Amino acid sequence: MPLRDLCPALANKAYFNYGGQGPLPDPSLEAITASWRTLQELGPFSTAVWPFVERETARVRAALAGLCGVGPHRLALTENVSSGCVLPLWGLPWQRGESLLISDCEHPGVVAACRELARREGLQIATLPVQQLCRSTPQAELPAAVLEALERHLSVDTRLVVLSHLLWNTGAIMPIPAVAQRLQVHPRRPWLLVDAAQSFGSIPVAEAAAAADIYAFTGHKWCCGPEGLGGVALSERLLEQAQPTLIGWRSLRHEAEAGSAWHADARRFEVATSCLPLCSGLAASLELLAAEGSVEQRLDRIRAGSRSLWNGLQAIPAVRTVLGEPPPAGLVSFSLEFGPSHAAVVQQLGDQGLWIRQLDDPDCLRACTHITTSEAELDRLLEALAALA
C-alpha cells in the first residue's frame, strides 16, 4: 500500500504542514503499541527486558546514523531538534569574547539558546545574512553567494557558525559541506552547528551531517515518525572536547557510579529514561520511507510537487513566491501582496480542510509537499488560494 494510504491524517484533509509535523502512518503507531506490549510482557523493569530495549535503541540509532553517513558512535538520540542543538553546545569549551555567527534564517528557539549562552559565557553574537540572498540569487549561484557572505562575516573571534541545512522559512538549501570546509582553515576552527529539522528525511543529508560538528534533526517532521524523538550527529572532535550538561544514568559509562567517566561516544549526550516505544515507531516510519525509494528518488517526487505548486502560484496575481525559481526541496513559501492577511488565509483555508502555515520572518505563508502529496491536493490548494486572493 502506498505510504499516503497508511496515514489517517491525510484521509480527511489536504495537508501541507510536513515542515511542522509529518503524519504518523498506522504501521508506525502499531509498532509503538507493540513495543509497549512487549515491554509489559518482559518487564517493564527486569533483566529480561534489557535486550529488547537495547535492540530497539540500537536499531533506530543505526538507521539514523546510516542516513547521516556517520558511525553509530557519533549519533545521540534526543527528544527534539532543540535538545540536539543545545545539549552539545553548552558543553563546549568557551572563552569570553568569542563570537557566535548565526544566520538570519534560524529558528527562534536556537537563536534564543545561543543568546542565553552568550550572556552566560560573555560571548559576542554576529549575524550571517542569507535570507535576502535566497530571494535575489539564482539557485545555481546561491552556494557561492552564501560562501561569500560567510567570508565577509567571519571574524578572528568567530568560534561557532549556526546555519540550517534546508532553511525553514525560505526553503533554500545551504552549502553545508563547503561551509564546513571553509571553517577548517579558519585559525579558530569554528564549530559548525546545523539545524537539520527540515533537511532530514527530505533531502540527502549524509555529506552535510558528516561534515558538521552538530547536525540536529527530528523524526517527527519529514520522516513521519512520532513526536518526541530525534537525534544529533556529532563530529569526532566535538566528542573529544564537549562535556555533557544534562546528565543522567544514560550519560555515564557505569550508570551506578557518579564518579564514572562519561560514555566516550555520543551517548554521553543522552540523559535518562525516555520513551522507548518511540524508537520502534521511528524505525518503522524509516522503513516505510525506504520502501518508497532512495532518498534521491523521494526528493525527485517531493520536488515534482513543490515545482507544480510553485508554478501554479505564479499564475495567481496576488501571490509572490519567496524563491524566484521552483524550490530545491519541499518547502514553498509565498506571500499575498494584497487581499486578506496571512493569518486569515491560514484560517480560511483550514475551514476548508486545507492546512498550510504562516511564518513571521519573512512574513509569509508556507506550504510543504512530501512524497504523500497528491496532484488533487495541489489543485485544491491552488484553487482555494486563487479564490481567496
Next chain:
Amino acid sequence: MPLRDLCPALANKAYFNYGGQGPLPDPSLEAITASWRTLQELGPFSTAVWPFVERETARVRAALAGLCGVGPHRLALTENVSSGCVLPLWGLPWQRGESLLISDCEHPGVVAACRELARREGLQIATLPVQQLCRSTPQAELPAAVLEALERHLSVDTRLVVLSHLLWNTGAIMPIPAVAQRLQVHPRRPWLLVDAAQSFGSIPVAEAAAAADIYAFTGHKWCCGPEGLGGVALSERLLEQAQPTLIGWRSLRHEAEAGSAWHADARRFEVATSCLPLCSGLAASLELLAAEGSVEQRLDRIRAGSRSLWNGLQAIPAVRTVLGEPPPAGLVSFSLEFGPSHAAVVQQLGDQGLWIRQLDDPDCLRACTHITTSEAELDRLLEALAALA
C-alpha cells in the same frame, strides 16, 4: 476492575521493581493511542489541533501540580527525573567557591550532574551522610537525626542542598519540609533540590514539594504512567532567579521571536516538541490511581505489603534488612549475609518469574510493593528467597 487486573505486566510474573518502572495499565495505553489518533484526525499540525494539545497538556499539568500542592504555574513537564533536577539547576546564579551539599544516598546521575556543574562554575562539593543514619536510627528519631547531620555539614558557603524525599536505596523518608525550614534561616538561603523519583505516587508529597525549590519526579514509576514524561515543581523564588538552559519554542513567551522573554512561569524550563500522547497516558494512570483511594489510603496498602515482606525477611537467617523496622513506604532493601551473590539472586529469581533488583551502594537487593502487589506474590518471593539463601 482493580488496577492490578488492568496491568498486563503483572499477569505473567511476580513484580517488585516499581521503583525502577511501574506497569502501564491497559486503559493508559489506550488513552495514548486514542490521543495519537486524535492528533492525526485533527492535525498533526493545524489550527484545529492546538486546542486539543493545550487541553491534554493543561490537564496533566494541573493534575501533577495538584498532587504537589502548587499552582500549575510552578509545574514544568519534563522527560525524566534527571531533566527535572538538572534543567533548573544550571540556570541558577552561581558564584565561585559556593558549596553543594549532597546526601550520600542520591542517584549517581544527579551526583554526576552536580559534579560537572561544580567543575564548570568552580563550586565545592560536600557530602551529607544519611545512609548510616537510616540503618542505625529508629524511624521516629530519623528526622531529628537528619536535621542534626544537616546542622553539622552546612557551611557558610552552602548554596544548594540535594536530598531525595524517599531514598531510593534505603527506603527511608527524609524530613524535607523541616530541612527547607532550616535552610530558610541560613544566611545564603541555600536552594533545596529534591529527587522525588521514589516519593511521587507512593507517599503524600504536597508539603515537601511546595517547600522545595526543585522537586523533580517522573510519571513512569509509582504513578504507573508511560516512560518519558515527568515533571518538576519549582519555587517562586527559583522562577524569579533561574534562567533556562535548554531552550526551544516552548520556553519562549512568543515562540516566533528569538528576542522574546521567557515564559514567566515554569514553562520556561520546557524545551520544544515532546510526545503529547504521553500526557494523555499519564493523566489516565493518575485517574486510575485516584480511583483506588486517597494517597494516604494507598500508602497504607503499600505499607501493609512492605511490612509483610519486611517481617517475612526477618525469618530468613541469611537476610539482613537495611532498615531496622518495617519501611515507611514501598521500598524494601536487604542483603544476603551468605549464599549466592546479589547478582546471582536477581538472575535466579528472574528465571522463576520473580523480579527484584540489585543496588550497588549499599550493596543490597531491593523489592518494592505497590497497591497492586498481592499476598500471593509476597509469599512466592519469600519462599524463593528462603530456598536460595
